[in-house]
Amino acid sequence: MSSNGFFQRQHLQLIFCAYLATMLSLASQLTPLIFALTLFCLGWRLGIFLGRLKAPSPWLNRTVTLVAASATLGLVASQGLFSVMLHLIMLGYTLKFLELTQKRDINVFICTGFILVATFFVFHTQVYMALWGLVLMALHLIIALALYGPRWQWQQQGKILGKLVLVSLPLCLVLFIVFPRLPPVWKLPQQKGATTGLSDSVSLGDIAKLSRSSELAFRASFEQTPPNVNQRYWRAMTMSHYDGTTWSQSLADKQQANARSSQVTKTGKGQSYQVVFEPSYQTWLPSLTLSQADGQGFSVFDGSLRSEKIIAQRRMFDLTWYPDASLTDVNESQRRQYITLPAEGNPQARQWAAQLKQSHQTASAQLDAILTTFTQAPYRYTLSPPQLGASQIDDFLFNSKAGFCVHYASSFVFMARSLGLPSRMVTGYQGGEWDENAGFITVRQYDAHAWAEVWLDGKWQRFDPTAYVSPERVDMGLESALPDEFLAGEMSLLRLRNNAMINQLYLAMAKFDYAWSVWVLNYNSDKQLRLLSRWFGSINFMQQAWLFVYLFATALALMVLFSLKPWQRPRLSALDKQFYLFEKAMGRHDLQRQTGETVSDFCKRIGHSKRHWQSTLTDYSRVYNRAKYGQVSEVQYAKEVMKLKWLLSRLK
Amino acid sequence: MFLATSVTLFFLGTNYQNNLILFLAFLLASILVSALLVTHKNMSGLTLSASPAHPQFAGELVAFPFKISGQGQHYEIEYQFQQHSCDVSSVIQAEQGLVYATASSRGWFQPGRLTVSSIYPLGLFRVWSHVDLDWSALIYPAAIKNGIALQPLPGKQEQGFCGTEAGFDEFAGLRSWQQGESLKSVAWKQLAQGRGWHAKAFEQAKGSPVWLDLTACQGHLEVKLGQLCYQVLTLTEQQGLFGLRLGSLEIPPGSGLSHQQACLEALALYGATTTQQGARHEQ
Numbered sequence: 001m002s003s004n005g006f007f008q009r010q011h012l013q014l015i016f017c018a019y020l021a022t023m024l025s026l027a028s029q030l031t032p033l034i035f036a037l038t039l040f041c042l043g044w045r046l047g048i049f050l051g052r053l054k055a056p057s058p059w060l061n062r063t064v065t066l067v068a069a070s071a072t073l074g075l076v077a078s079q080g081l082f083s084v085m086l087h088l089i090m091l092g093y094t095l096k097f098l099e100l101t102q103k104r105d106i107n108v109f110i111c112t113g114f115i116l117v118a119t120f121f122v123f124h125t126q127v128y129m130a131l132w133g134l135v136l137m138a139l140h141l142i143i144a145l146a147l148y149g150p151r152w153q154w155q156q157q158g159k160i161l162g163k164l165v166l167v168s169l170p171l172c173l174v175l176f177i178v179f180p181r182l183p184p185v186w187k188l189p190q191q192k193g194a195t196t197g198l199s200d201s202v203s204l205g206d207i208a209k210l211s212r213s214s215e216l217a218f219r220a221s222f223e224q225t226p227p228n229v230n231q232r233y234w235r236a237m238t239m240s241h242y243d244g245t246t247w248s249q250s251l252a253d254k255q256q257a258n259a260r261s262s263q264v265t266k267t268g269k270g271q272s273y274q275v276v277f278e279p280s281y282q283t284w285l286p287s288l289t290l291s292q293a294d295g296q297g298f299s300v301f302d303g304s305l306r307s308e309k310i311i312a313q314r315r316m317f318d319l320t321w322y323p324d325a326s327l328t329d330v331n332e333s334q335r336r337q338y339i340t341l342p343a344e345g346n347p348q349a350r351q352w353a354a355q356l357k358q359s360h361q362t363a364s365a366q367l368d369a370i371l372t373t374f375t376q377a378p379y380r381y382t383l384s385p386p387q388l389g390a391s392q393i394d395d396f397l398f399n400s401k402a403g404f405c406v407h408y409a410s411s412f413v414f415m416a417r418s419l420g421l422p423s424r425m426v427t428g429y430q431g432g433e434w435d436e437n438a439g440f441i442t443v444r445q446y447d448a449h450a451w452a453e454v455w456l457d458g459k460w461q462r463f464d465p466t467a468y469v470s471p472e473r474v475d476m477g478l479e480s481a482l483p484d485e486f487l488a489g490e491m492s493l494l495r496l497r498n499n500a501m502i503n504q505l506y507l508a509m510a511k512f513d514y515a516w517s518v519w520v521l522n523y524n525s526d527k528q529l530r531l532l533s534r535w536f537g538s539i540n541f542m543q544q545a546w547l548f549v550y551l552f553a554t555a556l557a558l559m560v561l562f563s564l565k566p567w568q569r570p571r572l573s574a575l576d577k578q579f580y581l582f583e584k585a586m587g588r589h590d591l592q593r594q595t596g597e598t599v600s601d602f603c604k605r606i607g608h609s610k611r612h613w614q615s616t617l618t619d620y621s622r623v624y625n626r627a628k629y630g631q632v633s634e635v636q637y638a639k640e641v642m643k644l645k646w647l648l649s650r651l652k
Numbered sequence: 653m654f655l656a657t658s659v660t661l662f663f664l665g666t667n668y669q670n671n672l673i674l675f676l677a678f679l680l681a682s683i684l685v686s687a688l689l690v691t692h693k694n695m696s697g698l699t700l701s702a703s704p705a706h707p708q709f710a711g712e713l714v715a716f717p718f719k720i721s722g723q724g725q726h727y728e729i730e731y732q733f734q735q736h737s738c739d740v741s742s743v744i745q746a747e748q749g750l751v752y753a754t755a756s757s758r759g760w761f762q763p764g765r766l767t768v769s770s771i772y773p774l775g776l777f778r779v780w781s782h783v784d785l786d787w788s789a790l791i792y793p794a795a796i797k798n799g800i801a802l803q804p805l806p807g808k809q810e811q812g813f814c815g816t817e818a819g820f821d822e823f824a825g826l827r828s829w830q831q832g833e834s835l836k837s838v839a840w841k842q843l844a845q846g847r848g849w850h851a852k853a854f855e856q857a858k859g860s861p862v863w864l865d866l867t868a869c870q871g872h873l874e875v876k877l878g879q880l881c882y883q884v885l886t887l888t889e890q891q892g893l894f895g896l897r898l899g900s901l902e903i904p905p906g907s908g909l910s911h912q913q914a915c916l917e918a919l920a921l922y923g924a925t926t927t928q929q930g931a932r933h934e935q
Contacts, residue, residue, distance in 0.1 A: 103775065111657040114680065118664050121672040130672055137676065141683070141774070148775040149727050160773060164690060168682035175678035176671075184667045313670060523671050559686060 010146055012049055018139040022116050031075045034090055037068050041097040056098055065095055086119050106147060113140040125314050127516050171555040178548045181525040197280045197445060198236050198427050201248035204392055207406050208383050211478060213445035217429060219514055220275045221440035227288060229475055234286035234443060236428040238302040244342045245392060247425045252337060257300040268324035276316045276517045283307045286428045288321040303327045316522035326459040338422035346393040353418035363421055363456060370415050374468040381470035383482060408465035409450040422455035431477045438511040446478050575627050578644045585648060599624050613651055620647045654684060654776050691777045695770050698722040702785035710794040713752045716763060716787050720747050728772045734765045734782055758793040758920045792916045795885055796878035861893040861905035877919050888912040898922050
């Protein structure tokens with residue numbers, strides 16, 4: 001069918017499969033133009049294969065390449081360098097279709113495929129995605145196998161590939177575990193993704209969206225007991241600027257955050273814990289109040305943690321939690337920022353503050369009065385509150401009286417500032433589900449929360465007005481607080497967890513997934529050194545290098561041994577074995593068969609010197625020849641071999 | 653290219669601090685190593701034994717048959733002569749193979765060492781061996797068309813020696829049957845034995861014998877031999893009776909395929925030393 005002898009239908013089928021699988025796996029990252037190009041190339045290729053179309057001339061090929069490349073680049077240039085890189089590789093991969101004329105082209109296609117599988121891993125790191133990536137890789141390898149190995153035999157090809165991978169696995173594992181992890185050699189463009197989770201500003205209504213998502217936010221593992229439920233406030237950031245509708249970080253805050261100075265006074269013993277963050281494409285590290293990070297994270301002025309780099313893949317951080325620590329320092333300019341409110345708006349709330357100031361003496365008493373108000377009806381907690389008017393705080397406090405955490409926290413900070421108390425909005429997560437068996441807390445997006453901090457008695461203190469409206473939200477989570485509204489309209493595995501078996505399965509999967517994140521995805525040089533020290537005693541870097549060489553050599557030797565199997569002798573048939581014993585027995589009488597001497601001749605020759613054996617030997621050669629050269633059934637064959645054994649016993 | 657990809661993946665994995673990409677890089681590197689072993693193993697234990705080759709005319713392809721045996725499976729092994737290679741690729745079927753070489757001149761042709769190679773399984777490595785199977789094939793001179801008169805030449809003619817021509821009197825042997833020939837001439841017995849369609853060739857005495865003589869031809873020695881070769885072929889086809897005189901060597905007149913073979917052999921080896929002839933004469 002095809003003009004090239006080497007290129008057969010099976011190759012094209014395999015290439016189609018590998019191509020489609022790879023492209024669909026990366027589909028979410030690609031611009032629709034690529035799909036159009038794919039259809040074009042697939043169609044043309046099929047046309048060539050069926051003999052309807054001619055292969056494009058090099059000139060046409062170059063034109064198509066140029067046009068496609070410039071069009072694609074124009075479309076994705078705004079999406080960052082990584083996207084451009086990915087699209088260029090994908091473009092080459094797609095256009096290679098049109099010029100598969102030599103074996104070399106197919107090799108290029110296969111290798112490009114491997115690179116694309118790698119970019120797939122940049123975006124997807126879950127266990128099942130890793131397995132799928134391996135399948136993609138196998139699809140590409142099988143093309144090579146079909147090209148250079150047995151053709152058309154799917155089973156054979158699969159078997160050979162399986163064996164090949166199996167033999168390679170020990171070496172691969174040694175490399176993975178022992179090969180020194182290097183720091184990044186040069187900076188590569190980072191992939192961009194839609195940020196998920198909390199954003200750097202919050203307005204009334206924002207967090208409600210998150211509350212509808214059961215997506216994983218992060219998981220934290222504790223070696224000892226986890227913090228109590230009411231202590232599980234995972235602080236992400238604080239916001240000091242309010243413009244009447246939205247809370248955000250002030251410019252001064254941002255500058256201070258870059259300065260990386262923190263004013264945490266550590267007291268008491270710290271408790272270490274590990275957090276595995278899901279990719280959020282942001283730098284916040286929601287952490288227990290107050291925590292410190294070692295390594296890739298750092299603390300900023302307000303005590304929250306930031307990552308050095310954007311969290312673009314599942315990353316683990318080692319953190320230490322100081323439950324008794326407090327933030328103690330606030331300077332004059334910060335103090336001014338923390339009591340600033342818009343000049344106008346929400347007159348009713350300001351009036352209420354003035355009343356409170358008169359009726360209550362101390363600041364804490366004034367704040368308590370506000371919280372007590374929230375406990376009384378008709379204030380209620382709901383994820384779908386009515387729309388608010390222009391004066392949001394007034395409308396909420398005195399009119400609708402229905403809202404969720406952001407409404408309450410926002411109003412509380414507004415009131416505190418109206419009272420002249422430095423205060424700020426805090427966003428993060430609250431709660432999380434503790435799995436006793438696995439030893440970690442799972443925090444999902446619906447655990448997102450907002451609360452307030454007020455500077456009181458020389459330190460920042462946490463106030464969570466939501467806890468007064470809906471104590472269940474803080475103590476037992478959103479699901480118990482709002483059973484009707486929880487994950488309404490979302491298909492989620494979580495809703496099936498009432499079934500005990502599904503729950504068991506779910507927990508086991510979660511545990512495995514966590515171990516995968518900690519030990520595979522975040523296996524770094526620290527862990528490597530720790531693991532190797534546990535196995536081989538404490539070692540330094542040089543020793544690690546030597547260890548690597550030794551283990552590598554061992555794995556290599558094992559591979560060589562198992563694939564060449566030097567211990568495997570050519571297998572002898574039962575008949576040959578019998579004859580071997582016969583020769584050995586004769587050898588004891590100094591009778592050796594000469595090269596080229598037939599069994600009959602040999603037996604005759606022995607018969608001349610050992611006359612009493614003559615008849616037995618004649619039988620022997622006759623039976624032997626019949627079994628060896630005659631057409632005998634298997635049963636007969638076995639009988640003949642037994643007969644030979646018996647005859648041999650008479651020759652002793 | 654595979655190695656380069658593996659290294660590229662390693663750098664990608666390192667720079668993105670992505671263990672899955674690193675795993676991919678290590679897996680590729682390991683597969684590279686095991687492919688090396690598999691490539692070697694694929695050819696080890698392979699035994700080739702040569703079978704005699706049929707004589708052929710100079711300038712044409714000579715097919716050298718051989719038997720393949722070994723333990724286990726051997727995939728995609730290529731056979732090619734180191735020197736006299738030609739574009740016609742070898743034919744491998746189950747345990748038998750044919751490898752072709754082009755012979756340029758008459759005489760005993762030795763194709764030299766056979767290169768046995770394989771790039772199985774992934775085309776990453778090539779394992780090869782140059783095997784000397786001690787093959788040789790007799791190469792007849794290339795036939796050169798000419799118009800030497802086919803007349804009975806004056807010479808010693810023996811009485812009672814009769815020529816034959818195709819006829820119906822005497823069974824002369826078998827030749828391949830062609831469509832359109834009489835069904836009466838089909839060798840049914842051989843057909844029943846599964847040896848294909850043959851026709852029984854019969855001969856009939858034909859005029860007086862013809863002598864082909866080297867001295868009667870003109871030109872260079874090889875040209876003369878080529879012309880004689882043509883005559884031998886033509887006369888045999890016409891079932892003519894002919895003899896051959898090559899200097900001191902004289903083949904008495906005869907006809908039929910065995911006579912033709914004797915004549916062609918004499919032509920092929922004309923001028924070659926007798927010792928070599930003896931040593932190589934295997935067929």
